[in-house]
Amino acid sequence: MTNLSSLVDLKNGTISREIFVNDEIFKQELGQIFSRAWLFIGHEDLVPNPDDYFVSRMGTDSVILTRDRQNKINVLLNSCMHRGMKVCRYDQGNTRAFTCPYHGWSYSTDGRLVEVPGELVGVPGFGPYYHEKLDKKNWGLIYCPKVVNYKGTIWATWDANAPDFLDYLGDMKVYLDAALDHRDGSPGGSEMIGGVQKWRVKCNWKFAPENFIGDMYHDISHRSVDLVGIGPSGGKGRRDKTIGRTTVSFDDLGHGIIGTLPYREEFPYQETFKNHPEIEDYLKEVYDRRLKNLGDRLRVNTSVGTIFPNMSFHGRQPRTIAVFHPISPTEMEMWRIFLVDRDSPQALKDAARHYYMRYSGPGGMTESDDLENWQYATEASAGHVARRYHYNYQMGMGYAEPVPELRGAWNNGEYSEGNARAYYKRYLEFMEGRDWDGLMAASRAHGEARSDA
Amino acid sequence: MLESQDAKLQELLLQREIEQFLFEEASLIDERRFKEWLELLTEDIRVYVPIVRNVRYDQAELERTKEFKDTCWVDEGKETLTQRVQQIATGLHWAEEPRSRTTHLLTNIRLAEISPDLSDPREVQVRLNFMLYRNRGQVETDFLVGKRFDRVRKVDGAWKVARREVHLDQSVLLAKNLTTFF
Numbered sequence: 215m216t217n218l219s220s221l222v223d224l225k226n227g228t229i230s231r232e233i234f235v236n237d238e239i240f241k242q243e244l245g246q247i248f249s250r251a252w253l254f255i256g257h258e259d260l261v262p263n264p265d266d267y268f269v270s271r272m273g274t275d276s277v278i279l280t281r282d283r284q285n286k287i288n289v290l291l292n293s294c295m296h297r298g299m300k301v302c303r304y305d306q307g308n309t310r311a312f313t314c315p316y317h318g319w320s321y322s323t324d325g326r327l328v329e330v331p332g333e334l335v336g337v338p339g340f341g342p343y344y345h346e347k348l349d350k351k352n353w354g355l356i357y358c359p360k361v362v363n364y365k366g367t368i369w370a371t372w373d374a375n376a377p378d379f380l381d382y383l384g385d386m387k388v389y390l391d392a393a394l395d396h397r398d399g400s401p402g403g404s405e406m407i408g409g410v411q412k413w414r415v416k417c418n419w420k421f422a423p424e425n426f427i428g429d430m431y432h433d434i435s436h437r438s439v440d441l442v443g444i445g446p447s448g449g450k451g452r453r454d455k456t457i458g459r460t461t462v463s464f465d466d467l468g469h470g471i472i473g474t475l476p477y478r479e480e481f482p483y484q485e486t487f488k489n490h491p492e493i494e495d496y497l498k499e500v501y502d503r504r505l506k507n508l509g510d511r512l513r514v515n516t517s518v519g520t521i522f523p524n525m526s527f528h529g530r531q532p533r534t535i536a537v538f539h540p541i542s543p544t545e546m547e548m549w550r551i552f553l554v555d556r557d558s559p560q561a562l563k564d565a566a567r568h569y570y571m572r573y574s575g576p577g578g579m580t581e582s583d584d585l586e587n588w589q590y591a592t593e594a595s596a597g598h599v600a601r602r603y604h605y606n607y608q609m610g611m612g613y614a615e616p617v618p619e620l621r622g623a624w625n626n627g628e629y630s631e632g633n634a635r636a637y638y639k640r641y642l643e644f645m646e647g648r649d650w651d652g653l654m655a656a657s658r659a660h661g662e663a664r665s666d667a
Numbered sequence: 668m669l670e671s672q673d674a675k676l677q678e679l680l681l682q683r684e685i686e687q688f689l690f691e692e693a694s695l696i697d698e699r700r701f702k703e704w705l706e707l708l709t710e711d712i713r714v715y716v717p718i719v720r721n722v723r724y725d726q727a728e729l730e731r732t733k734e735f736k737d738t739c740w741v742d743e744g745k746e747t748l749t750q751r752v753q754q755i756a757t758g759l760h761w762a763e764e765p766r767s768r769t770t771h772l773l774t775n776i777r778l779a780e781i782s783p784d785l786s787d788p789r790e791v792q793v794r795l796n797f798m799l800y801r802n803r804g805q806v807e808t809d810f811l812v813g814k815r816f817d818r819v820r821k822v823d824g825a826w827k828v829a830r831r832e833v834h835l836d837q838s839v840l841l842a843k844n845l846t847t848f849f
Binding site: 303409410413443582589 | 735845
């Protein structure tokens with residue numbers, strides 16, 4: 215195992231290029247991070263009905279997200295226990311059982327028939343060839359011991375000892391809520407627009423969550439789209455201004471955001487769809503409902519954020535979830551799904567969808583330039599001499615202020631690399647192989663969540 | 668007999684005319700003469716590239732994400748296409764700076780529908796196959812291959828593209844971004 219402490223130098227704020235290009239370190243990430251951390255699997259709208267399934271990824275593994283007939287959501291390893299064949303090669307669909315096309319072993323998700331998800335129920339030749347001596351109970355599909363549906367987003371971990379998802383999230387929850395909750399402030403209420411964008415990028419997967427966790431500094435990446443202007447209100451710029459924008463990191467958990475500090479009095483109404491008057495009328499009404507629903511309760515705005523290790527989200531406009539699946543040290547598969555309020559008018563859904571697509575994804579006028587930068591940063595970092603040198607993460611070191619309303623949160627200011635340092639601090643803790651007690655001790659020391667957060 | 672031969676000849680000439688138009692149009696993209704290219708698009712142009720899913724043999728209707736409803740790779744009109752051309756012209760659009768090299772190969776071109784009729788063709792549905800090759804930097808190479816469903820319309824005596832639906836033969840997009848034009 216590679217000792218990473220000299221490669222991730224948090225004291226000096228520098229990180230070796232090796233962690234972005236090295237094969238051994240990549241394998242270590244799969245074991246220490248992707249086999250243990252809570253990972254984003256998909257959205258419940260991908261499996262709305264009993265027996266629906268959607269094929270997703272966890273690290274380099276193919277997994278199947280299923281909703282069983284008892285409406286329980288499961289995550290199964292998509293590899294037949296007999297010879298490893300993918301038991302499902304469709305992207306999504308509806309089935310009672312997964313039958314392997316190689317030798318015909320079949321696995322059921324029906325909770326009435328089986329004791330565990332994906333139990334082996336059918337083995338051709340069980341009597342004549344196996345002489346009934348195969349212990350079927352031991353040869354079901356591998357399944358995630360912990361799966362959670364959080365406001366429509368599905369998360370899972372391979373590690374039965376992992377803490378509950380809400381502990382893993384900590385007070386980052388309020389920032390995730392700001393993305394998933396209805397714009398009127400009521401809990402949940404977002405739906406996924408159909409279709410998942412999936413594409414390959416020849417960059418190290420960490421460039422993306424690091425970017426979204428709080429990199430306000432990369433404006434030059436997007437100068438071209440800012441000059442043109444693509445927002446639904448016309449004018450220059452790529453998105454609405456977040457009033458009171460700063461970066462907040464959760465240093466003991468590795469999460470972080472660009473957004474606001476917690477506040478209790480709503481900012482004045484801001485027109486976000488000036489080019490669409492009929493949408494503005496609806497949004498003004500939603501804003502009034504929000505004032506009523508939230509009263510003086512604590513709330514935040516999230517522009518973008520990252521939940522360690524590989525899920526990021528945009529909370530306002532665009533409103534989307536991105537996942538960065540590791541393929542190799544120098545390649546990732548990126549996914550994007552887009553969110554809207556389920557009960558919003560079709561005109562808003564259409565306008566939002568068009569805006570999301572011209573902003574994000576491979577065709578996005580903003581994201582396309584990020585992808586170029588991440589790819590060629592990775593390529594240039596793989597050089598033999600280049601690898602000897604560290605990246606610089608020193609911006610704003612020593613200038614963080616605690617956020618009193620949120621446990622373990624630090625306000626790093628609008629332009630800082632504090633959030634990236636928090637991310638790699640967590641990265642190092644996972645990569646060192648700390649157990650969950652060690653991983654969670656610092657955040658648990660902050661105590662229970664506030665009741666109004 | 669003669670009448671039908673005339674009709675065939677007329678269709679052949681129309682086919683040739685539209686092929687030449689599409690070749691010239693693609694050339695403007697490959698020569699990066701984007702402003703001139705925009706002139707060949709109608710004001711109500713729609714370019715639509717759905718996402719492809721792996722589905723069962725009998726679920727063709729689920730194979731592509733739905734127009735007007737779902738997420739796609741590309742779903743836009745003249746305003747956004749014009750913005751993309753402006754973006755490239757800033758010289759700061761890193762995804763296309765330095766400039767990519769692209770070549771469109773257009774084949775299997777068929778006229779699917781001529782309206783109102785052959786004697787006065789004002790709008791034509793064209794089906795074709797394409798390969799869009801892009802190379803940039805040193806070794807970055809994309810091959811985008813698929814079918815195109817174009818609608819071309821005669822505006823003030825000249826052909827223009829009114830709609831382009833692109834069916835890519837990739838479910839996971841193997842290009843890191845889509846910053847060129849189909």
